[in-house]
Amino acid sequence: MFKELLTKSITGFFFGLGVSIAVISAVMITDNYKHKYKSWFGAEAIHFENKPVPGLVISSYKQRKDTENFTVVGLVKNTAESPFKDIFVKIEIYDGEFILGTCSGSVSGGQYLNKDETGHFSIDCRDMKTSENNYPFRISISYAIGLK
Numbered sequence: 001m002f003k004e005l006l007t008k009s010i011t012g013f014f015f016g017l018g019v020s021i022a023v024i025s026a027v028m029i030t031d032n033y034k035h036k037y038k039s040w041f042g043a044e045a046i047h048f049e050n051k052p053v054p055g056l057v058i059s060s061y062k063q064r065k066d067t068e069n070f071t072v073v074g075l076v077k078n079t080a081e082s083p084f085k086d087i088f089v090k091i092e093i094y095d096g097e098f099i100l101g102t103c104s105g106s107v108s109g110g111q112y113l114n115k116d117e118t119g120h121f122s123i124d125c126r127d128m129k130t131s132e133n134n135y136p137f138r139i140s141i142s143y144a145i146g147l148k
């Protein structure tokens with residue numbers, strides 16, 4: 001009787017483990033590909049990486065002087081008809097023609113940044129102290145996913 005109970009318990013455990021792995025795998029695959037194929041899981045997605053993103057505008061930004069690390073804060077506005085998600089802003093810090101450092105941060109706001117909505121960002125370059133840095137920087141949107 002004890003042997004049967006142990007056998008059933010072990011079988012049940014491994015069955016549950018197998019079902020759990022299958023469900024988690026299906027959720028991960030669906031999440032990774034749900035915006036790639038319009039006919040499968042919803043809207044078609046356009047990926048923008050290190051190139052201009054039509055409709056997304058960095059409406060304002062400034063370097064904070066009251067923080068320990070080199071920090072830039074600002075706003076990104078969506079002027080396009082389509083929503084965007086996973087928006088990242090990048091700053092490049094220069095000394096003449098040489099790049100001293102690159103930092104990036106994500107735009108917060110909701111899951112999606114819809115038409116005429118604004119999201120904020122804060123980029124903290126932990127390797128560069130504010131007191132040591134009076135160098136110029138360039139700011140750009142480095143990554144975004146637009147939905148059609």
